[in-house]
Amino acid sequence: LIESGIDSDETLAAAVGSDAERIHRLMRLLVAFEIFQGDTRDGYANTPTSHLLRDVEGSFRDMVLFYGEEFHAAWTPACEALLSGTPGFELAFGEDFYSYLKRCPDAGRRFLLAMKASNLAFHEIPRLLDFRGRSFVDVGGGSGELTKAILQ
Secondary structure, three states: OOOOOOHHHHHEEEEEEEEHHHHHHHHHHHHHHHOOEEEEEOEEEHHHHHHHOOOOOOOOHHHHHHHHHHHHHOOOOHHHHHHHHOOOOHHHOOOOOHHHHHHHHHHHHHHHHHHHHHHHHHHHHHHHHOOOOOOOOOOOOOHHHHHHHHHO
């Protein structure tokens, strides 16, 4: 929205069905965390951080959405999970992770997009870690991008 020119508290509120005061409080927090820059008077603009969250190819948006929804909910019962031995995801959703993804196609799509977004950083791993003469296991595998990055 901000990139398209919807950049004041009032126009953001109208676009998302909220009110300007609530949006103002949220935007003050996001500006303080340097997610956005600007203010009510001059409007808001993207920062390098918010550019990474746009709804475009090559962003981290889908990963953040999935982690903020399903994974956040799965961590909520962390104490109970530690005491009972039942995975937090099962406590939060009443079923194991992959059964949930199969039953909820939207979540499955978000998960695949989140994993694709995580691939954006894989090219840095071989630069940071020396794998020469070592074995590794890519648990889960996904699209194989991590393995490909390490082997190159």
